[in-house]
Amino acid sequence: MSVQLKIWGCRGSVAAPGSDTVKYGGNTSCVEVVLEDDVALVLDAGTGIRALGLDLVRRGVRQIHIFLTHLHLDHLEGLRFFAPLWDEQVTLDVWGPRSPVLSLRERILRAFSPPLFPLDFGDVPARVAFHDLPAEPWRMQGVSLTADLVLHPGPTVGFRVETAGASLAYLPDHEPALAGIERRSADWISGGALAAGADVVLHDAQYLDEEYGAKIGWGHSSVSDAVAFCRAVDARRLVLFHHEPERSDSALELLQARARELTRGEQVPPEVAREGMVIELG
Amino acid sequence: MDTQRHKHLVLILAREFVSNLSTPTLVADARGYLVFYNEAAEAVVGRRFAETGEMPLDDWLAAFEPKTLASEPIPPERRPARIALDERRASHLRYLVTSADGVEREIEVTAFPLFAHMDDFVGIVVVFWRN
Numbered sequence: 360m361s362v363q364l365k366i367w368g369c370r371g372s373v374a375a376p377g378s379d380t381v382k383y384g385g386n387t388s389c390v391e392v393v394l395e396d397d398v399a400l401v402l403d404a405g406t407g408i409r410a411l412g413l414d415l416v417r418r419g420v421r422q423i424h425i426f427l428t429h430l431h432l433d434h435l436e437g438l439r440f441f442a443p444l445w446d447e448q449v450t451l452d453v454w455g456p457r458s459p460v461l462s463l464r465e466r467i468l469r470a471f472s473p474p475l476f477p478l479d480f481g482d483v484p485a486r487v488a489f490h491d492l493p494a495e496p497w498r499m500q501g502v503s504l505t506a507d508l509v510l511h512p513g514p515t516v517g518f519r520v521e522t523a524g525a526s527l528a529y530l531p532d533h534e535p536a537l538a539g540i541e542r543r544s545a546d547w548i549s550g551g552a553l554a555a556g557a558d559v560v561l562h563d564a565q566y567l568d569e570e571y572g573a574k575i576g577w578g579h580s581s582v583s584d585a586v587a588f589c590r591a592v593d594a595r596r597l598v599l600f601h602h603e604p605e606r607s608d609s610a611l612e613l614l615q616a617r618a619r620e621l622t623r624g625e626q627v628p629p630e631v632a633r634e635g636m637v638i639e640l641g
Numbered sequence: 642m643d644t645q646r647h648k649h650l651v652l653i654l655a656r657e658f659v660s661n662l663s664t665p666t667l668v669a670d671a672r673g674y675l676v677f678y679n680e681a682a683e684a685v686v687g688r689r690f691a692e693t694g695e696m697p698l699d700d701w702l703a704a705f706e707p708k709t710l711a712s713e714p715i716p717p718e719r720r721p722a723r724i725a726l727d728e729r730r731a732s733h734l735r736y737l738v739t740s741a742d743g744v745e746r747e748i749e750v751t752a753f754p755l756f757a758h759m760d761d762f763v764g765i766v767v768v769f770w771r772n
Contacts, residue, residue, distance in 0.1 A: 494761070508651075510650065537657070538656070539657060547648055548653070551647070
């Protein structure tokens with residue numbers, strides 16, 4: 360089975376449209392796992408999901424699963440403008456991390472009702488269900504999925520997606536350095552099991568090394584830590600994700616150059632995620 | 642994904658927390674295996690954790706010959722660590738141990754369970770308070 364990933368948004372924190380972000384894009388996190396059938400699997404619902412929604416309507420896809428890493432707004436705010444929600448023939452399952460206090464539905468609906476949004480969720484015609492993410496790996500549409508808690512403020516997971524021949528780790532918001540990367544075995548590194556030996560890792564690289572010192576504990580990684588994480592877990596290909604909103608296209612190319620400098624001589628050079636990028640998972 | 646060996650995020654955070662404490666402290670997983678103790682504990686134990694490695698916590702604790710203040714042996718089920726593991730509640734006890742240097746000392750031990758969710762027990766933390 361052939362599976363592709365398509366990036367619909369890779370900006371971090373807040374959308375950053377403008378003439379200096381045209382090449383890599385200004386929309387926040389959203390990645391589609393493109394399958395060969397008429398079911399859509401979507402990772403996160405940042406502003407990138409708006410354009411994906413229009414595409415799904417055009418393709419006639421009416422069964423959709425959205426997997427949320429966490430509920431910070433840059434991973435959720437596009438859901439309100441997701442066109443399939445407004446089609447009564449659509450079935451939408453929203454999966455997210457458990458909270459010790461409120462259900463997933465209660466937490467999401469806070470952002471989906473007045474005064475934060477003009478409509479109430481009860482007005483949505485699509486059939487929507489909310490689910491806590493399973494604690495164990497599960498299979499869906501021929502792929503295996505695993506969700507596991509990772510280091511980021513509040514309940515946050517990363518995902519591993521496996522096909523018969525390849526694996527992806529999706530860790531858009533992740534600060535493993537806070538609990539240590541160097542001199543740790545992979546099982547003691549946050550996200551280590553999710554990314555172990557993965558063919559592709561989409562990993563947080565929001566900061567340059569010189570910026571990270573002032574942002575320790577904010578839940579994001581420096582480019583050096585993203586590289587160190589992938590090396591520690593023996594991942595093959597690093598795609599730098601969750602771009603700092605201030606980072607222009609040219610500045611992202613400098614960040615990519617820095618990552619490549621750190622991995623000189625390694626087989627697959629790191630690259631910066633960009634909207635529209637398609638990755639073959641095999 | 643090797644879910645047997647993978648450490649829960651709460652254990653990873655607990656290890657990072659206790660590795661920065663000057664109080665001897667250890668972390669055990671939900672199976673009751675010692676998975677980490679800090680440098681302060683290494684000074685008491687006389688061995689680095691890297692040399693000890695993961696092992697059943699009961700076996701490790703037994704080496705210290707825990708006794709009541711009246712010098713009676715303490716069965717495992719009355720030790721704070723075992724109570725935290727089996728009954729999943731906090732426990733505290735003052736008792737005697739024999740350290741690596743062969744000297745019997747009075748210590749106080751606090752053990753408490755770690756729950757990622759109310760139904761998701763992931764391990765315990767055990768703190769050794771030296772008087």
